[in-house]
Amino acid sequence: MLASARAQRQAILDTPLAPLAQQTVALQDWEWVAKLQQAATELGADLFGITPMREEWIFEGHTVTQRWIIMIGVAHSFDAMKTAPASYAAAEVVRQYGRGSRIAKGIASLIREHGHEAQPHGGPMAGPMVLIPPALACGFGELGKHGSIINRQFGSSFRLACVLTDIPLVADRSDTFGADDFCVNCRVCVDACPPDAIFASKQLVRGAQKWYVDFDKCLPYFNEAMGCGIWCCHVSMEQAWRRIESGRKDGGTPSIEASCRK
Numbered sequence: 453m454l455a456s457a458r459a460q461r462q463a464i465l466d467t468p469l470a471p472l473a474q475q476t477v478a479l480q481d482w483e484w485v486a487k488l489q490q491a492a493t494e495l496g497a498d499l500f501g502i503t504p505m506r507e508e509w510i511f512e513g514h515t516v517t518q519r520w521i522i523m524i525g526v527a528h529s530f531d532a533m534k535t536a537p538a539s540y541a542a543a544e545v546v547r548q549y550g551r552g553s554r555i556a557k558g559i560a561s562l563i564r565e566h567g568h569e570a571q572p573h574g575g576p577m578a579g580p581m582v583l584i585p586p587a588l589a590c591g592f593g594e595l596g597k598h599g600s601i602i603n604r605q606f607g608s609s610f611r612l613a614c615v616l617t618d619i620p621l622v623a624d625r626s627d628t629f630g631a632d633d634f635c636v637n638c639r640v641c642v643d644a645c646p647p648d649a650i651f652a653s654k655q656l657v658r659g660a661q662k663w664y665v666d667f668d669k670c671l672p673y674f675n676e677a678m679g680c681g682i683w684c685c686h687v688s689m690e691q692a693w694r695r696i697e698s699g700r701k702d703g704g705t706p707s708i709e710a711s712c713r714k
């Protein structure tokens with residue numbers, strides 16, 4: 453199952469982008485946003501956002517010249533992720549990385565068909581920059597104590613991909629809905645993390661107080677276990693998901709709210 457998911461993802465990565473059209477189509481920024489948002493939805497994206505590229509997001513030794521980063525989010529099947537650390541959950545992660553890459557490539561191809569350059573990147577090797585900070589900047593959610601984004605609809609159960617481009621676009625706003633405040637008094641992920649990699653309080657990271665995960669502790673465990681059965685917010689996401697589902701059944705707006713109440 454895992455091998456098949458990897459093969460499918462590789463086939464997506466090997467698919468060439470649309471050729472760059474000779475004729476350039478000039479659109480207004482808001483026209484581009486509407487066109488790309490619609491395309492992302494049709495291609496199956498669960499989250500879509502735009503933010504200007506920032507120097508501090510680029511890995512040392514890499515170069516990004518494009519002005520904009522278009523972010524894509526794709527949600528996991530929660531039932532599949534609940535089976536972690538079984539390989540079914542690992543295959544689901546690979547499937548969603550593949551889906552994110554396919555959508556990013558579709559959007560990049562659309563831009564190229566209009567005569568403009570665009571560069572897609574899908575996780576987990578997301579190219580020359582980090583993806584969580586631009587995803588936070590364009591409204592995908594707040595940074596949780598477990599070091600991942602908490603989105604108001606999908607919690608932390610989604611993956612990221614992106615497209616870099618210079619076409620005129622409009623930036624989205626960040627989204628604050630109380631997750632950071634909730635994390636202050638919650639320690640579900642801290643207590644659940646086997647190697648004690650999640651700090652209970654914010655740490656000073658490059659001059660700012662942030663939630664922080666010690667990856668020197670996390671990664672050896674994560675790699676040895678072929679993933680992490682705790683999967684950070686997974687423990688508490690189950691309860692949150694039930695609340696979201698009951699909100700849906702009640703006709704209410706699905707919301708992660710302060711998601712991780714035990």
Ligand code: SF4
Pocket residue numbers: 596597598599634635636638639640641642684685688711712713
């Ligand atoms: S489990 Fe609690 S502390 Fe950890 S990320 Fe979720 S809400 Fe924040």
Ligand code: SF4
Pocket residue numbers: 598644645646647648649650665669670671673674680681682683684
């Ligand atoms: S992935 Fe697992 S080991 Fe790593 S920080 Fe999360 S709970 Fe801890």
